[in-house]
Amino acid sequence: MAKTKQASVAASGTWTDPDGQRLPSGEAHAWLQGTNQTLCGLALSRSRLLRFPHVAWQDVQPESGGSADYIQRLCPRCAAAMGRRRDERPWTRESPRP
Numbered sequence: 001m002a003k004t005k006q007a008s009v010a011a012s013g014t015w016t017d018p019d020g021q022r023l024p025s026g027e028a029h030a031w032l033q034g035t036n037q038t039l040c041g042l043a044l045s046r047s048r049l050l051r052f053p054h055v056a057w058q059d060v061q062p063e064s065g066g067s068a069d070y071i072q073r074l075c076p077r078c079a080a081a082m083g084r085r086r087d088e089r090p091w092t093r094e095s096p097r098p
C-alpha cells in the first residue's frame with residue numbers, strides 16, 4: 001500500500017464543536033477505516049480509542065490546523081507510519097486550551 005494512504009483518526013477523547021460535529025481530542029492515532037487497530041498496532045477496543053471516520057489524519061496535524069485544536073499528542077509511530085519525513089520529532093501541546 002502506498003504511503004500516502006487515506007487514514008482517519010482514532011483518539012483518546014472527544015469534544016463537540018459549535019456545529020455539533022464530533023471531533024477528536026487527547027492523543028490521536030492514525031486509523032484506516034475497516035480495520036480494528038491503529039497504524040501503530042493498538043487494538044481500538046482494548047485501548048479505548050474512539051473512531052473518527054469523518055476526520056482525516058491530515059486534519060489533526062498541528063501545522064494544518066483543521067481539527068487539531070484539542071489534540072494534545074500525535075502518536076509518533078502512527079505519524080511515522082503515515083510517512084512524515086520532515087519534522088519527525090513528536091510534539092506535545094504544553095498548555096491545552098481549557
Ligand SMILES: [Zn+2]
Nearest residue numbers: 029040075078
Ligand atoms: Zn499510534
